[in-house]
Amino acid sequence: MSDSSTGLKARLRSDLTTAMKARDAIRSSTIRMVMTAIKAEEVSGTTARELSEQELVTVLTREAKKRREAAGAYDDAGRAELAEKERAELAVLADYLPEQLSEDELRTLVAEEVSAAAAAGKSGKAAMGLVMKAVRGRVSGRAEGGLVAAEVKNQLEA
Secondary structure (H helix, E strand, O other): OOOOOOHHHHHHHHHHHHHHHOOOHHHHHHHHHHHHHHHHHHHOOOOOOOOOHHHHHHHHHHHHHHHHHHHHHHHHOOOHHHHHHHHHHHHHHHOOOOOOOOHHHHHHHHHHHHHHHHHOOOOHHHHHHHHHHHHHHHHOOOOOHHHHHHHHHHHHHO
16 A cells, blocks of 8 residues: 555644644544544455545544534533533544535535436435435535435425
8 A cells, every 4th residue: 555645644644743742632632533543444345445535534524423423422421521522523523524514505405406306207205315325426525414314305205
């Protein structure tokens, strides 16, 4: 596997060095955690490989989702200090993720794909898979899958 890093991966390495020099414990531990997740993804499967930018965003999105869910679970359990730590890590991860779509932008994008599916003769639950696939391709890391699915379902049932 070559060491010619992608832009995002190189930025993570550089930011890790900066965070370590600044003794920023949250930032450095979060970036280390992400780099470990990236390395695990690169060596999973039958052959080691370098991840594409899109695959890196997918790993970051997955890690951000874990932090969001953990913060909610800690809140529910009355563990505010642990929830805050998860939110701090989530804030670090947000620096590396593409800007998220607003609710209106997502709603508009889904509406376009629902219309396209209707034009192709698909509607209701039968169109769910078709619309989800199309929207997922256009969203690419800018909206969480659960939010996309909820909006698609909402519009198909309307």
